[in-house]
Amino acid sequence: MTDIRALGIDVGSTTVKIVGVDAAGNLAWHLLEPAEPRVEDQVTRLLDIADREKSSDAKIPLVATGYGRGLVLQATRRVTEITCHARGVYRELRHGGTLVDIGGQDSKVIAIDPQGDVLDFAMNDKCAAGTGRFIENTARRMHVPLEQMGPVALATTAEVLISSTCTVFAESEVISLVAHGAAVEAILRGLHRSLIKRIVAMIRTVGLVSPLMLSGGVAQNPAIRKMLEEETGAPVILPQHPQLMGAYGAALMGL
Amino acid sequence: MSLSNEINYRVNTTIGKAALRAVRWQAERQASNRWKTDYLAPQLKIAPRTKELIGRHYLEGQYANANAHRKVAWATSGAPTEFLKAMDFYVLYPENHAAVCGTARRVEDISTEAENVGYSRDICSYARTDIGAMLSGKTPVGKLPKPDLLLACTNICQTVLLWYRVLAHHFNVPLIIIDTPFIYTETTDYAVAYVKRQMEEAVPIAEKVAGKKFDEKKFREITRLSKTASELWSQVMERGKHRPAPISVFDQFIQMAPIVEMRGEAYTVDFYADMLKEIDERIARGVGSVKEERKRLLWDNLPIWYRLRYLAEFLAERGVAIVASTYTNAWAELAPMFDPQNPFESGARTYLHPILNRGTGYKLETMKRMVKEFALDGAILHNDRSCKPYSIGQIDQRDRLLRDADGRGVPALLLEADHNDPRAFSEEQAATRLAAFVEMLE
Numbered sequence: 252m253t254d255i256r257a258l259g260i261d262v263g264s265t266t267v268k269i270v271g272v273d274a275a276g277n278l279a280w281h282l283l284e285p286a287e288p289r290v291e292d293q294v295t296r297l298l299d300i301a302d303r304e305k306s307s308d309a310k311i312p313l314v315a316t317g318y319g320r321g322l323v324l325q326a327t328r329r330v331t332e333i334t335c336h337a338r339g340v341y342r343e344l345r346h347g348g349t350l351v352d353i354g355g356q357d358s359k360v361i362a363i364d365p366q367g368d369v370l371d372f373a374m375n376d377k378c379a380a381g382t383g384r385f386i387e388n389t390a391r392r393m394h395v396p397l398e399q400m401g402p403v404a405l406a407t408t409a410e411v412l413i414s415s416t417c418t419v420f421a422e423s424e425v426i427s428l429v430a431h432g433a434a435v436e437a438i439l440r441g442l443h444r445s446l447i448k449r450i451v452a453m454i455r456t457v458g459l460v461s462p463l464m465l466s467g468g469v470a471q472n473p474a475i476r477k478m479l480e481e482e483t484g485a486p487v488i489l490p491q492h493p494q495l496m497g498a499y500g501a502a503l504m505g506l
Numbered sequence: 507m508s509l510s511n512e513i514n515y516r517v518n519t520t521i522g523k524a525a526l527r528a529v530r531w532q533a534e535r536q537a538s539n540r541w542k543t544d545y546l547a548p549q550l551k552i553a554p555r556t557k558e559l560i561g562r563h564y565l566e567g568q569y570a571n572a573n574a575h576r577k578v579a580w581a582t583s584g585a586p587t588e589f590l591k592a593m594d595f596y597v598l599y600p601e602n603h604a605a606v607c608g609t610a611r612r613v614e615d616i617s618t619e620a621e622n623v624g625y626s627r628d629i630c631s632y633a634r635t636d637i638g639a640m641l642s643g644k645t646p647v648g649k650l651p652k653p654d655l656l657l658a659c660t661n662i663c664q665t666v667l668l669w670y671r672v673l674a675h676h677f678n679v680p681l682i683i684i685d686t687p688f689i690y691t692e693t694t695d696y697a698v699a700y701v702k703r704q705m706e707e708a709v710p711i712a713e714k715v716a717g718k719k720f721d722e723k724k725f726r727e728i729t730r731l732s733k734t735a736s737e738l739w740s741q742v743m744e745r746g747k748h749r750p751a752p753i754s755v756f757d758q759f760i761q762m763a764p765i766v767e768m769r770g771e772a773y774t775v776d777f778y779a780d781m782l783k784e785i786d787e788r789i790a791r792g793v794g795s796v797k798e799e800r801k802r803l804l805w806d807n808l809p810i811w812y813r814l815r816y817l818a819e820f821l822a823e824r825g826v827a828i829v830a831s832t833y834t835n836a837w838a839e840l841a842p843m844f845d846p847q848n849p850f851e852s853g854a855r856t857y858l859h860p861i862l863n864r865g866t867g868y869k870l871e872t873m874k875r876m877v878k879e880f881a882l883d884g885a886i887l888h889n890d891r892s893c894k895p896y897s898i899g900q901i902d903q904r905d906r907l908l909r910d911a912d913g914r915g916v917p918a919l920l921l922e923a924d925h926n927d928p929r930a931f932s933e934e935q936a937a938t939r940l941a942a943f944v945e946m947l948e
Contacts, residue, residue: 318934333942357935369946371908374939376922377932456901 259501262319265355608811750794
């Protein structure tokens with residue numbers, strides 16, 4: 252049993268995250284699952300679990316975010332991922348700066364002022380190139396476990412140029428590079444570089460205010476953090492649970 | 507022209523106009539609403555009249571080829587059509603027709619007709635829609651008249667040059683091109699002289715097609731009517747400075763049809779004079795277009811024709827009113843340049859100066875001025891896949907709106923879409939960007 256005073260649910264394209272916060276706004280409880288096709292059923296099941304977890308029977312606010320926020324019928328409020336990630340990260344790291352959130356199917360760069368308010372943001376255009384899907388697709392194709400993609404890329408200093416910025420075309424480019432005998436490590440390093448370059452372009456649109464903060468599922472990939480530092484020259488800092496920041500920010504908004 | 511054609515024309519236009527009038531009367535009595543009135547004021551009382559005017563315009567067009575006394579010209583939206591009207595041409599604007607297809611949600615179907623014969627989806631969706639309509643005869647307005655003459659002016663884009671050559675080839679009719687040199691900072695006397703000469707040289711060509719002598723007195727009168735209507739339209743837009751704004755840019759998008767395609771007509775002047783009266787009544791009663799106006803924004807670029815209602819309601823629900831736009835302003839800001847006593851030279855000057863024929867710095871200054879004068883909280887810059895000349899420079903313009911050196915910077919959103927092709931619009935992505943932008947303004 253946990254003291255949960257508000258819930259935040261982040262229904263993303265790849266995973267669903269639910270977070271409970273206590274009265275002081277601390278992250279008290281969470282669950283994370285791959286997204287299922289029947290969003291309503293999954294949300295209902297997760298809310299049942301949350302209901303059993305919380306110590307009191309009182310009805311508590313539920314704030315929904317993520318692409319599927321409109322499908323969370325039980326939500327007391329719906330807020331976009333941009334506002335939620337900014338809120339969650341600011342609460343944990345306690346300062347403004349430029350936040351990069353790389354999710355499963357979209358990426359955002361958010362400028363946060365010293366008071367924690369969103370000043371500006373940019374999102375990837377109608378293309379999944381600068382997102383987690385870019386790495387996921389290749390991982391599947393190369394039979395490398397997703398969590399090993401970063402470490403494998405960092406295991407070498409050699410780098411192959413991936414010229415295509417399109418997720419689908421990059422996949423065929425990678426296959427062709429493998430066929431021509433390029434090392435898997437160097438290909439993966441090049442693949443990460445290509446993604447980072449797209450993210451850096453978005454950072455330039457919004458403007459870089461150090462430190463660079465990272466959230467979203469892809470933040471767990473060590474190559475992303477390292478290359479972001481290399482490309483921008485700014486230190487990159489992470490919250491403890493980067494993937495939960497959207498749901499955490501949502502829960503904070505319910506308090 | 508045969509007698510049967512003449513009878514056909516007269517009977518059908520008379521019956522059609524009576525039917526359109528009846529539809530208007532009925533709409534006025536019912537006070538029907540275009541918008542959801544939970545968040546938006548009821549539609550303007552003048553709206554059924556707009557519908558009637560557009561209906562009459564296309565009705566006249568439908569039978570124009572049967573009218574022995576009038577020839578038909580197709581023209582670009584920024585073309586100097588006043589001299590054609592002085593020879594009594596019926597002027598059709600293919601861009602407007604394409605927009606009508608857009609609001610009627612017919613673009614996918616009609617544009618595919620052009621794509622199927624090889625026109626790329628990277629071409630402007632207005633051009634694709636009209637070429638598709640030309641090839642298939644599909645249109646929501648009944649039937650389009652065949653042109654006897656084409657008039658393309660390059661002051662809005664370079665696509666029209668190629669587009670109108672396609673039309674000229676298809677219909678085998680003369681094409682007049684008015685080339686307007688791009689104005690990077692300021693115009694020159696020789697640029698004005700160059701455009702003026704092209705207009706003068708076009709007259710004998712149009713006379714030959716019309717079979718009529720050009721009437722300079724009539725030309726002056728039509729120029730005067732264009733000027734007066736543009737001045738009234740300008741005042742309509744100025745009223746947006748009131749808080750709450752009596753009309754939104756979405757209202758303007760709908761009510762702008764007459765100023766674009768019925769410039770130079772006396773009834774257009776009457777229409778905008780009455781519209782202004784209605785708006786002033788709204789101001790007197792404190793009625794705002796958005797019921798709970800909390801934030802005021804600017805719109806840059808063409809409308810997203812197939813999502814007008816969606817956007818109007820989405821924003822109104824969140825207390826956001828879009829009260830000024832560079833697009834609707836384009837038909838107002840040139841009003842002072844028209845000089846009825848000097849129609850050729852002033853026409854040349856006027857048609858050299860549309861916002862699309864001027865440097866990106868001018869648009870930035872226009873937006874900054876609007877932010878200040880209309881007391882705006884932010885801007886939405888529609889990054890229009892189809893209209894490249896309007897969209898170029900928007901990334902820098904957004905940046906500079908945000909970081910205004912005078913410290914009056916406002917948040918600005920780049921919204922990716924297309925003015926006419928719904929296949930280039932992702933509703934989910936647009937909704938997230940808009941919602942996040944509104945959250946940021948709070």
